[in-house]
């Protein structure tokens with residue numbers, strides 16, 4: 011079975027939108043330092059590009075969580091594989107995620123991080139798939155709302171493949 015990738019959002023569209031988000035976020039945090047938290051593994055490409063477009067000072071840390079394994083459906087159980095290195099107490103925390111789908115991952119993560127008493131806790135996601143939400147999550151900045159399709163690229167994988175695509179695509183399996 012061969013897999014083909016259909017482009018859903020082009021590299022140029024993604025780049026332009028990340029620039030816009032960087033401007034908006036920089037304005038919102040004027041005079042402050044942002045502590046970016048990247049949700050590994052998928053969030054890493056978006057985090058790097060977004061961080062480069064933010065003009066206020068930033069620090070960053072990384073957390074690794076997962077509930078999908080190699081499949082296309084959330085198991086519903088979020089596993090914390092790597093915690094943050096530093097305390098977030100009194101910091102202006104911005105979580106940077108590649109996608110919010112069922113909401114299970116972010117619901118869990120926001121709950122864990124809120125208990126650590128950051129000065130503020132906000133969320134920026136490159137993609138949002140609102141049709142599949144089972145847990146209510148407040149999103150502060152969204153790159154693109156997308157339909158209910160399993161997407162790859164820009165950090166997003168299908169059985170660990172395709173994370174390195176510079177655009178967002180949908181996997182089509184041809185017999």
Ligand SMILES: O=P(O)(O)OC[C@H]1O[C@H](OP(=O)(O)OP(=O)(O)O)[C@H](O)[C@@H]1O
Nearest residue numbers: 051052076077078110111112113114115
């Ligand atoms: O809203 P949800 O349904 O919880 O889905 C969103 C999560 O799914 C993906 O992570 P995944 O568990 O595939 O781990 P990965 O980033 O390491 O690929 C993605 O990076 C999000 O963290």
Ligand SMILES: Nc1nc2[nH]cnc2c(=O)[nH]1
Nearest residue numbers: 111159160161162166167
């Ligand atoms: N690769 C990938 N991971 C996801 N995790 C939650 N939704 C998705 C999706 O559409 N694609």
